[in-house]
Amino acid sequence: MDNLGELLHGFTIAVTMPHLLLMAVGVLLGILVGVLPGLGAPNGVSLLLPLTFGMQPVSAIILLSSMYWGALFGGSVTSILFNIPGEPSSVATTFDGYPMARDGRPTTALATAFGSAAFGALIGVILITFLASWVAQVALAFGPPEYFAVYFLAFASFVGMGGAAPIKTVVALAIGFAIAAIGIDTVSGSVRLTMGIDELVKGVNFVVAVMGLFGIGELLVAVEEEFHARAVSSRIDWGEVFRAVARLPRHGVALLRSAAIGCWMGITPGGPTAASFMSYGIARRFSRRGRYFGTGEVEGIISPETADHAAGTSALLPMLSLGIPGSATAAVMMGGLMIWGLNPGPMLFVDQKDFVWGLIASMYVGNIVAVALVLLTVPVFAALMRIPFVIIAPLIVIICVVGAYSVSNSYLDVVMMLGFGIVGYLFKKLFYPLAPLVLAIVIGDKAEDAFRQSMLMSKGSLGIFFANKLVTCLIVAGIALLLLPLALQLARLRRKPEPPSGETTAQERAQEKVII
Amino acid sequence: MISRRALELATAVLTGSFGVAVVVSSLDNGIGWSSAGVDAGTFPFLTGVIIVVGSLYNLVRGVLPVATLANVPIAITPTELRRLAGLFVPAAIFIAAIPLAGMYLASALYVFAVLAIPRHQSVPRALAFAAATALALYVVFERMFQVSLPHGALAAALGF
Numbered sequence: 046m047d048n049l050g051e052l053l054h055g056f057t058i059a060v061t062m063p064h065l066l067l068m069a070v071g072v073l074l075g076i077l078v079g080v081l082p083g084l085g086a087p088n089g090v091s092l093l094l095p096l097t098f099g100m101q102p103v104s105a106i107i108l109l110s111s112m113y114w115g116a117l118f119g120g121s122v123t124s125i126l127f128n129i130p131g132e133p134s135s136v137a138t139t140f141d142g143y144p145m146a147r148d149g150r151p152t153t154a155l156a157t158a159f160g161s162a163a164f165g166a167l168i169g170v171i172l173i174t175f176l177a178s179w180v181a182q183v184a185l186a187f188g189p190p191e192y193f194a195v196y197f198l199a200f201a202s203f204v205g206m207g208g209a210a211p212i213k214t215v216v217a218l219a220i221g222f223a224i225a226a227i228g229i230d231t232v233s234g235s236v237r238l239t240m241g242i243d244e245l246v247k248g249v250n251f252v253v254a255v256m257g258l259f260g261i262g263e264l265l266v267a268v269e270e271e272f273h274a275r276a277v278s279s280r281i282d283w284g285e286v287f288r289a290v291a292r293l294p295r296h297g298v299a300l301l302r303s304a305a306i307g308c309w310m311g312i313t314p315g316g317p318t319a320a321s322f323m324s325y326g327i328a329r330r331f332s333r334r335g336r337y338f339g340t341g342e343v344e345g346i347i348s349p350e351t352a353d354h355a356a357g358t359s360a361l362l363p364m365l366s367l368g369i370p371g372s373a374t375a376a377v378m379m380g381g382l383m384i385w386g387l388n389p390g391p392m393l394f395v396d397q398k399d400f401v402w403g404l405i406a407s408m409y410v411g412n413i414v415a416v417a418l419v420l421l422t423v424p425v426f427a428a429l430m431r432i433p434f435v436i437i438a439p440l441i442v443i444i445c446v447v448g449a450y451s452v453s454n455s456y457l458d459v460v461m462m463l464g465f466g467i468v469g470y471l472f473k474k475l476f477y478p479l480a481p482l483v484l485a486i487v488i489g490d491k492a493e494d495a496f497r498q499s500m501l502m503s504k505g506s507l508g509i510f511f512a513n514k515l516v517t518c519l520i521v522a523g524i525a526l527l528l529l530p531l532a533l534q535l536a537r538l539r540r541k542p543e544p545p546s547g548e549t550t551a552q553e554r555a556q557e558k559v560i561i
Numbered sequence: 562m563i564s565r566r567a568l569e570l571a572t573a574v575l576t577g578s579f580g581v582a583v584v585v586s587s588l589d590n591g592i593g594w595s596s597a598g599v600d601a602g603t604f605p606f607l608t609g610v611i612i613v614v615g616s617l618y619n620l621v622r623g624v625l626p627v628a629t630l631a632n633v634p635i636a637i638t639p640t641e642l643r644r645l646a647g648l649f650v651p652a653a654i655f656i657a658a659i660p661l662a663g664m665y666l667a668s669a670l671y672v673f674a675v676l677a678i679p680r681h682q683s684v685p686r687a688l689a690f691a692a693a694t695a696l697a698l699y700v701v702f703e704r705m706f707q708v709s710l711p712h713g714a715l716a717a718a719l720g721f
Contacts, residue, residue: 096706212622216576216615222608223583230590233601238586261652268648269641435681436690442652443668446659447698451708456660463656471572474636475565493604501598 052174055402058103059410067104068111068407072415073422075115079131080123080426084441086116086132086374087483088259091252092448094381102385103403107411109378110361110404114415116374117317117357118162119426121350122419125154126427134317134353137325141338141345148341152282155423156289157343158350161300163416164293165351168304169311169358170408173365177405181366181391189498190509194519196492198526199369200481202313205526209478217477221485222493224249231490232497244457251380251486252452257462258479259373260445262469264438281423296347299328303348307355312363316372316480317356324352358408365401366391369488373480376487565636569623573616580612651675663713669695 058064071093078089090109097105120132125142138158145154187195204214227238228248239245293300303324310320328348329338338345360371361378368390370376382389393401449462472479503509511517583605590602637645655671662670669691677687702708 095708212615212618216612216619219608219611219615220576220579223579223605223612226587226605226608230601233590233597235590235601237590237601238583238605240582240586265645265648268644269637433681435675435679438648439651439672439675440694442648442655443671443694443698446656446668447664447702447710450664450710451702454709456711459656459659463653468575471568471575475569475572477572496604497599500594505594505599 048174048178051178051398051402052406054398055404055406056410058399058403059107059407064104064107064403064407065410065414067108068411068414069418071108071111072115072118072411072418075112075117075415076119076122076419076422076426077115077429078112079116079119080429081131081437081441084444085120085259085263086113087377088255088263088445088448089116090374090377090381091255092444094252094377094384095448095451097381098384102382102387102397103400105381105385106378106400106404107407109381110407111411111415113357113374113378114166114408114411115419117354118159118415118419121158121162121353122155122423122426123430125158125346126151126423127430129430134321134357135349136318137321137349138346138353140325140349141340141342144339145341145343145346150341152280152285153289154341154346155281155420156286157293157346159416159419160290160293161296161303161347161351162354163412164300165304165307165353165355166358166408166412169308169355170405170412172308172359173362173405173408177362177366177401178394180362181394184367184391185395187391189495189502190512190516191519193492193495193499194510194516194523195367195369196488196495198519198523199314199363200485200492201523201526202315203478203481203484205529206310206313206315206319209476211530213475213477214481217472217479217482218485221482222489224254225486225489226493231494242457244455247453249461249486250452250458251377251483253449253458253462254465254486255373255377255483256445256449257465258469258472258483260441260448261463261466262473262479264441265466265470266473268434268438281420286420292343293347296344299332299344299347300351302331303328303351304355307352307357308359310352311356311359311371314360314363314369314371314480314484315356316360317353320356321349321353324348358412361404361408364389365393365404368491370484373483376480376484380487562635562639563637563642566623568636570620573620573623577613577616577620580609580616583609583612647679659711659713661714663716664710665695665698666713666715668698 074093075086075089078084078086078092090112093109093112097108100108116132117134120130120135121138121142123129123131124135124138125146128139128143130136130139142154142158145151184191184195200218203218204211223238225248227245228236229246230237236246306324306327307317307320310316310323315323325338325345325348328344329335332338332342332344334342334344357372357374360375362371364370364375364379368379368388370379379389387393387397387400445462445466446459449458450456452458469479471477472482499509503512509516510520587602587605587609590605591600592602592606593600651671651674655667658667658670672694673687673691676682676690677684682690698710702710
């Protein structure tokens, strides 16, 4: 039990006064961005990023990851109390959370959501504790072809399992790769794709892209619809909190199933949003009370919440042990790691034990801090929702502008950020997924380097990707995932020769709306 | 009013032209195999080609009367368009004003304009919000985190 010893050592790093304070600050900021429409976990984390440059890496990652937990919780608060999902991943929570709160049981809904979310996160962290160092050990033996194969698999699983239109996903991915290639080529040193703008030699920073795509883009989507925040009472009845949590074990099957779905979707980059919808859908099909779903069923809250948090947490596993982030937010954090001078990937487990295990231990503590803080602050943040959107919107614009500028003190970045805002709006409006775009911007260079190094090794023969069992398996699995949407389409055509009638349920439409 | 189809077409044309730009630009770096390995332009060239082909597919899907698209004939209604412009136009003017007026003055003016001109808030309250925004930016960035935000050509001319 080597891992447990390391974990205990991690706790001595995570449970210190300054770090606990950072966790509290991170969680509160996270709840704030989670509650506010137009700001989410990805751009919340990237806003904080420039402020962490002077910190110790372990303190910085604790701050950022705590913000992530806070944002996940904050999104559920508005889903349940206002029927307005603060985060795309908490849309499925509105289906049963809001009806239950409207029926006069807001505390039950909130406590059930937070309790199952904490359970999901716990399973995710346990998975990381026991699996991450093992995966890293396997990955230590990887050469460039294996790395390229793993990247390929990650990108292919977005196409195959992301839930958005496959070709739109491919276009989003390819645009991300092209953006990553802008600037100086690390292998040959030549300048690429600057299109005549000299300042682009430094490349396009992913923070600028995230601010525009998620910040301005989401704001433009949000401003279209006028918000009517009709809140149900946000008073917390503490006795009911404990009773609701005590009732959770009765739904053990739903909890475990949702956690498993969440972990799977988190490790393969399906992301928390897809995980929560999938979990909700499966719960509705298998639950004995499935036909009551949508009217305030307990399992209708448990399933999406558990999967959402399990996916959010386990998305950090591939980031830590392989250097491949499992979600957009994890991609931003990984960008942070590189800025702090760390090299995400298996070597972290050898060179930066304090960092890795400090982070893993902080996940246990951070989630407890998050549950406590979110329960204590629900009334405060619920009051925040009553601030008119016309005041919040310009503030978010200013935050994004300042954030984009402060990355490298460049005005061009601000202009590009606005451009990314327009792209983000169009993409969101037309259901192009944004997560693969960000992912490709962050790790596009590494994937390209891995490919070119492999080609150097094999003197230009693609055969190197089928040279041994491991690499062949990864590549074949990737190709299979790429072809999955096509196969499903063919199967559907064979079963039903006429074109689909275009009837979709309200829930399916809601799902299409938020897959990013 | 903007139809879903028009929006799909516009986006596909946008992504497609970016793809063409990437392809053309990467040809300068050379594509294919040379003595130093894979040429620098190869990878961007491939992604550019994928973008162009994918955009063409999306373009065609946007034109064809497919059932799922027929469900949402209108993507942006006139009211929504007005709201969008109400957010985007002031934000774009704000960003355009930064080089001249500097971050602090521009953001204060921006907050004042969006609150006072559509009469969401009274003029004194809007002024208070504007001043508070600029002050908060100054304290957080210039003082706490030592990040210098642009002061603008105007401030430079006045000798700040």
